[in-house]
Amino acid sequence: MKVLIRAAAAVIGLFLLAVTGLVAAVLVDEDAAADELSDGGGGLQGVPAEFRPWILKASEECSESELTPALLAAQLYQESKFQTSREAATSDAGAQGPAQFMPSTWATWGRDADGNGEASPWDIGDAVMAQGRMMCSLLKQAKSSGYSGDVRALALAGYNAGWGAVEDARGIPPYAETQNYVKIILSTMVKFQGAGLYEVSGSGDGADAVRRAVARLGTPYAWGGGSPSGPTTGFCDGVNGYLNGTCSASSTVGFDCSSLVQYSYWPSLHLPRTAAAQYGATSDHAVSRNDLKVGDLLFWSNGGSSGIYHVAMYAGDGNVIHAPRTGKNVEIASLTSAMPESDYYGATRP
The missing domain is CATH 3.90.1720.10 (endopeptidase domain like (from Nostoc punctiforme))
Incomplete structure (x- = not known):
């Protein structure tokens, strides 16, 4: 039967x-x-195949429509150029992995997304899903803040400099590094924007x-x-x-x-x-x-x-x-x- x-x-x-x-x-x-x-499909192209399902999943799980796959991909490229080795993806400040998490920030956002028994900023799935969760939260804060400007820019600034810096500036902080970070990511999103579903x-x-x-x-x-x-x-x-x-x-x-x-x-x-x-x-x-x-x-x-x-x-x-x-x-x-x-x-x- x-x-x-x-x-x-x-x-x-x-x-x-x-x-x-x-x-x-x-x-x-x-x-x-x-x-x-x-390449192509799901609004995403030009990313390494091992990153693609996680970028799509991170975008899908966020209720904020601004967190598109292309935005996450452009941010990952700016952070690490999709590098995953400890040598290539460790910053002078101590940020780690393809999404460049500081250990203290990772303690808040890191989870074992790929189910391998360990929450690690070096694991692609863990890193991208943590990036997505953090960006999703920052977008919500940006929308409720009342600050003027693109909420994506505010969220990216919060990711780079910390939300406290955004609050102090009541917008994008006047740091050359942060302003450049935001500008580059928003301008390079189109590179990762694939065909529609x-x-x-x-x-x-x-x-x-x-x-x-x-x-x-x-x-x-x-x-x-x-x-x-x-x-x-x-x-x-x-x-x-x-x-x-x-x-x-x-x-x-x-x-x-x-x-x-x-x-x-x-x-x-x-x-x-x-x-x-x-x-x-x-x-x-x-x-x-x-x-x-x-x-x-x-x-x-x-x-x-x-x-x-x-x-x-x-x-x-x-x-x-x-x-x-x-x-x-x-x-x-x-x-x-x-x-x-x-x-x-x-x-x-x-």
């Missing part, structure tokens, strides 16, 4: 299928070159799932990575997860094809973890290729249902959204080119 657990129903605990057997085989070149920078039509679980996936455009592929809560590091199994002979998955925060689908549907529908299991759970709702609707699941196989190796979601207009393979990012692609056309196995509607 196939069972899909609706979030609205009573659900006890969180059960994930074992990651073993995520896909039956890999038919594409795992040694394809990875893009150094992650892919517009998804329709309503219901399927359309909502695709919208949730679209918010993750550009997130790196990580074999075995991803969960209903978001992107995570993956692992290598002796065959999959390698790039240029090195285990890329274990150091990449991202999704694989089936975890992206699971994450996207999870708020309303609890799909299983693997592509084959997702087919098994939905195969009694098969859909003709001529009758696809936004949110339908599409599968590719190298031989029957037991050979399913990839899953994507139909995004409308002949396109799919998926996490394609190691070295690539979550992307929108045409259905005819997303995977080998001869391997297309069928579609289902969750």
Whole structure:
């Protein structure tokens, strides 16, 4: 009996299928070159791939609309140029990590965002999420202060010089360093402003799932990575997860094809973890290729249902959204080119 657990129903605990057997085989070149920078989608471009999901997440979790991904990216670039080594990302004043936190400030804002057991200003996820929380708070203070000027400029000044200095000046402090800091970040935001989100039509679980996936455009592929809560590091199994002979998955925060689908549907529908299991759970709702609707699941196989190796979601207009393979990012692609056309196995509607 196939069972899909609706979030609205009573659900006890969180059960994930074992990651073993995520896909039956890999038919594409795992040694394809990875893009150094992650571009387009979600209003963000030109940032290192390992920073992208955290910048998007930090922006998404702030209720202040001014905290855009481009603003966070421009600020990170000004702080450290996305450097993460202790040698390159330690200032003369003792600020640490890609978001340049002083130890005393880190004690207030730092948390273990990436779940590795340690809150560290050197961990990209921890640093960017702390940056986002601090900037979000500063934006709220700027809005309630009554001080004139761009609230983004006031918040940035507070990040650089401390909010006390902003209060003393009743605006941006008269420090050349702070004024230059604010000016540079606001003027370079455009460099990181990517294309807008892919517009998804329709309503219901399927359309909502695709919208949730679209918010993750550009997130790196990580074999075995991803969960209903978001992107995570993956692992290598002796065959999959390698790039240029090195285990890329274990150091990449991202999704694989089936975890992206699971994450996207999870708020309303609890799909299983693997592509084959997702087919098994939905195969009694098969859909003709001529009758696809936004949110339908599409599968590719190298031989029957037991050979399913990839899953994507139909995004409308002949396109799919998926996490394609190691070295690539979550992307929108045409259905005819997303995977080998001869391997297309069928579609289902969750």
